[in-house]
Amino acid sequence: MTIGVLLVREEVLPLMHDGVASRLAPLLSKIMLGEEWDGGTASDLPIQVRAWDGSVIGPPGAPAFVIRHRRALRRLLWKPGEMGLVRAYVAGELDIEGDVFAALDAVQRVMRSGDEQIRLSSDDKREIVRTAVMLGAVGPEPKPPPEEFPPGRRGDRSSGPLTESAAFFARMLGPEMAHSGGLWDEAIDLDDAQRTALESVTERLSLFQGARVLDLNAGWGALACHLAARHGCRVVALTRTPEQAAYIKDRAAGLGDRVQVLGWDLDEAGRGPYDAIVGLTEIEPLDRDAARLYELLAPGGRLVLQQPVRRPGPHRVRRTFTTSYMFPEDGELLPLGELIATLENAGLEVRGVAALREHHARTLRAWAANLERHWAECVELAGIGRARVWLLYLAASALATESGRIGVHEIRAIRRDRDGRAGTTLVEGRSVPGRVAP
Incomplete structure (x- = not known):
C-alpha cells in the first residue's frame, strides 16, 4: 500500500505568485520525480502547493498541500519520494487542506506510482542543493517522527497501530468496534453495513x-460476542494486545x-477440534x-477468511509508509492465488471466493x-502524529482499493471428512437432478 503520491508532476505546476513557491516548483520536481521542470500549464494542475511565506502555485479552489516549515524540504532532500513526504506530513511540517481523498486522488492521476526509488544525477543534486541553500532548507537529516517504527522491526505486537486506546477506535470504527468491512448493498450507514456483514459471515x-x-x-x-450472544456459540477469541483482551472480557x-x-x-488455540x-x-x-488451521478444524468444519490482497507479479520488499508506520515488514500482502494455493496445499478444500473490494x-x-x-x-x-498516520492510511488505502491496486476477498474452505465428503449441509434439502431416461 504505497502512498508516495502527494505532489504533482512538474509539467503541471504553473507559477501563480512570486516567492518561495516559484522556487519550489523545480526543486520538488527533482526530488519527488527526478525530472526536469519545463514551466507547465496552469489548466492541468489539480492541486495547489502553498509555501510557508504564503506564496502559491496552482488553481484557486483546488485541494492545497501546504509546506509549513523548511524542515519538510530537508526531509525530502534526504529521503526523496514517499518516506520523506510521509515523515513531513506526520510531523506536521506538510499539511493537506480540504478533502484529503480529493487531494490524493488528484495527484495520483498525474504522478507516477512512487514504487521505484528516485535516482538523481550529480547535476541534479548540485541544482537541488543550490536551490535548497537559497531557501534555507539545508542541514542534517531530521530524525524520523516518533510514530515511525525502528528499521527492521518484525512481529512485535506490543507496539504499533493497535496500541491506540479502545476509546480512539470507538470514535473511528464506530460504537460496535467492528474492525472488518461492512456489506453495503442495502445498508443505510456503517452500523447497518457491519451488522449485515456479521450475519452474512455467520450464515456461511x-x-x-x-x-x-x-x-x-x-x-x-x-x-x-455476536456469535456467542445471538447464536449460542462457544468462541475462542485470539487478540493482539492486552487492552483488546481486557475490552472483550x-x-x-x-x-x-x-x-x-x-x-x-x-x-494458544489448543488442539481443537473447532467446528x-x-x-x-x-x-x-x-x-x-x-x-495449523487444518489441524484445528474438525472434519467437515468450515473456514472463512477475509483478506486484503495485492496484484500478482514480482514484488520488491522495501520500507514503505505501511511497514514503517502501520504494520511490520512481515505483513506484506500476497496475491489471491498464493493464498488459495496455501490453503489447498494444507489439505483444505476451497469452496468459494468472493470479491469485497468495493465494500472494503x-x-x-x-x-x-x-x-x-x-x-x-x-x-x-492518540496524539496528533498517530491521528495523521491513520487518516493518511485510510485515505490512501481506500483510493488504492477503488483503483484495483489492492483487492479484498473472502475465501471459504472446508476440511473434508474421512470419506472425502465436504459435509451434508452443503447439499442437504436440495434436489439433485438426475438423468431422465429417453
Missing part, C-alpha cells in the same frame, strides 16, 4: 447452538463462559499457518469520515 459458517468457533483475529470482540461479561479470550499465538474458524481483517493481512473501500471511507468527525477527540486520545 453453518453454525449451530453450542458450536465451537475459533476467531483468529478478534479485534475488539464484535464478531466473537468486559464486553462478554454477561455471556458466561461462551467467550474465552487468549493471546495472539495460534498455539468453524473465522479470520476477518480489513486493515492488514492476516498471517496464519494454514497447516466504502468501509475505509466511513472510518476516515468518523476520524475526521471526531478529530479533536482522536488527537487527544
Whole structure:
C-alpha cells in the first residue's frame, strides 16, 4: 500500500505568485520525480502547493498541500519520494487542506506510482542543493517522527497501530468496534453495513447452538460476542494486545463462559477440534499457518477468511509508509492465488471466493469520515502524529482499493471428512437432478 503520491508532476505546476513557491516548483520536481521542470500549464494542475511565506502555485479552489516549515524540504532532500513526504506530513511540517481523498486522488492521476526509488544525477543534486541553500532548507537529516517504527522491526505486537486506546477506535470504527468491512448493498450507514456483514459471515459458517468457533483475529470482540450472544456459540477469541483482551472480557461479561479470550499465538488455540474458524481483517493481512488451521478444524468444519490482497507479479520488499508506520515488514500482502494455493496445499478444500473490494473501500471511507468527525477527540486520545498516520492510511488505502491496486476477498474452505465428503449441509434439502431416461 504505497502512498508516495502527494505532489504533482512538474509539467503541471504553473507559477501563480512570486516567492518561495516559484522556487519550489523545480526543486520538488527533482526530488519527488527526478525530472526536469519545463514551466507547465496552469489548466492541468489539480492541486495547489502553498509555501510557508504564503506564496502559491496552482488553481484557486483546488485541494492545497501546504509546506509549513523548511524542515519538510530537508526531509525530502534526504529521503526523496514517499518516506520523506510521509515523515513531513506526520510531523506536521506538510499539511493537506480540504478533502484529503480529493487531494490524493488528484495527484495520483498525474504522478507516477512512487514504487521505484528516485535516482538523481550529480547535476541534479548540485541544482537541488543550490536551490535548497537559497531557501534555507539545508542541514542534517531530521530524525524520523516518533510514530515511525525502528528499521527492521518484525512481529512485535506490543507496539504499533493497535496500541491506540479502545476509546480512539470507538470514535473511528464506530460504537460496535467492528474492525472488518461492512456489506453495503442495502445498508443505510456503517452500523447497518457491519451488522449485515456479521450475519452474512455467520450464515456461511453453518453454525449451530453450542458450536465451537475459533476467531483468529478478534479485534475488539464484535464478531466473537455476536456469535456467542445471538447464536449460542462457544468462541475462542485470539487478540493482539492486552487492552483488546481486557475490552472483550468486559464486553462478554454477561455471556458466561461462551467467550474465552487468549493471546495472539495460534498455539494458544489448543488442539481443537473447532467446528468453524473465522479470520476477518480489513486493515492488514492476516498471517496464519494454514497447516495449523487444518489441524484445528474438525472434519467437515468450515473456514472463512477475509483478506486484503495485492496484484500478482514480482514484488520488491522495501520500507514503505505501511511497514514503517502501520504494520511490520512481515505483513506484506500476497496475491489471491498464493493464498488459495496455501490453503489447498494444507489439505483444505476451497469452496468459494468472493470479491469485497468495493465494500472494503466504502468501509475505509466511513472510518476516515468518523476520524475526521471526531478529530479533536482522536488527537487527544492518540496524539496528533498517530491521528495523521491513520487518516493518511485510510485515505490512501481506500483510493488504492477503488483503483484495483489492492483487492479484498473472502475465501471459504472446508476440511473434508474421512470419506472425502465436504459435509451434508452443503447439499442437504436440495434436489439433485438426475438423468431422465429417453
